[in-house]
Amino acid sequence: SQQGEEDPQALSIQEGENATMNCSYKTSINNLQWYRQNSGRGLVHLILIRSNEREKHSGRLRVTLDTSKKSSSLLITASRAADTASYFCASGLSAGNMLTFGGGTRLMVKP
Amino acid sequence: DAGITQSPRHKVTETGTPVTLRCHQTENHRYMYWYRQDPGHGLRLIHYSYGVKDTDKGEVSDGYSVSRSKTEDFLLTLESATSSQTSVYFCAISESTSGGETQYFGPGTRLLVL
Numbered sequence: 001s002q003q004g005e006e007d008p009q010a011l012s013i014q015e016g017e018n019a020t021m022n023c024s025y026k027t028s029i030n031n032l033q034w035y036r037q038n039s040g041r042g043l044v045h046l047i048l049i050r051s052n053e054r055e056k057h058s059g060r061l062r063v064t065l066d067t068s069k070k071s072s073s074l075l076i077t078a079s080r081a082a083d084t085a086s087y088f089c090a091s092g093l094s095a096g097n098m099l100t101f102g103g104g105t106r107l108m109v110k111p
Numbered sequence: 112d113a114g115i116t117q118s119p120r121h122k123v124t125e126t127g128t129p130v131t132l133r134c135h136q137t138e139n140h141r142y143m144y145w146y147r148q149d150p151g152h153g154l155r156l157i158h159y160s161y162g163v164k165d166t167d168k169g170e171v172s173d174g175y176s177v178s179r180s181k182t183e184d185f186l187l188t189l190e191s192a193t194s195s196q197t198s199v200y201f202c203a204i205s206e207s208t209s210g211g212e213t214q215y216f217g218p219g220t221r222l223l224v225l
Contacts, residue, residue, distance in 0.1 A: 030211050031211040031212075033213065033214075041218065041219070042201060042216040042217055042219050043154070043201070043203075043214075043216045044216075045213050045214070045215060048208065048211055048213055050211060088153060088154070090214075092211050092212060097142050097161075097212040097214075098144075098156065098159065098169075099156075099214055100156075101146075101153045101154040101155075102153055103152065103153040104153050
């Protein structure tokens with residue numbers, strides 16, 4: 001079974017609005033990562049937050065991590081049409097440097 | 112793209128035939144992974160490798176085998192393809208960063224088993 005689950009499964013917003021996606025996981029982790037996937041393409045790494053961090057920023061991305069609730073959120077501010085993609089969280093485990101992925105959130109940003 | 116290529120990029124085959132997918136990397140990474148991606152399931156790990164001739168099973172390894180005879184190549188074989196193995200297959204490598212291990216993905220192989 002998957003380690004992570006994401007919510008919502010799909011999200012549609014207008015350009016300029018903020019988009020928030022949530023991720024929950026089941027076991028202890030070393031880190032939590034977020035990836036983007038454009039339709040028909042491979043996954044692109046966006047940001048990594050370590051288990052001892054609570055918040056991290058990268059450009060228009062803000063990620064939070066709450067290890068007590070085993071959850072993370074990804075906020076995209078001032079969204080653009082080019083942000084339209086699927087977003088996946090992945091929990092990083094130490095064994096085998098493995099990641100376990102959630103089912104993803106499909107984001108559509110309307111111009 | 113971390114120097115990862117996959118071949119073929121698209122393949123159509125018939126049930127019962129063997130299929131081998133190739134992942135090639137140019138940057139000498141130790142860890143390599145094979146995932147499949149299906150609607151509603153996200154990415155699921157099939158097998159991974161932590162060095163030449165060192166491999167281990169992932170979440171959905173049944174019906175798949177792998178081999179790694181050289182650092183740069185990681186092969187995924189479907190010994191006798193079934194329709195349930197129709198999927199998009201992604202290869203990945205793992206790279207150490209300041210925060211931990213980050214994975215970088217190849218472009219994927221679309222496999223259709225008729």
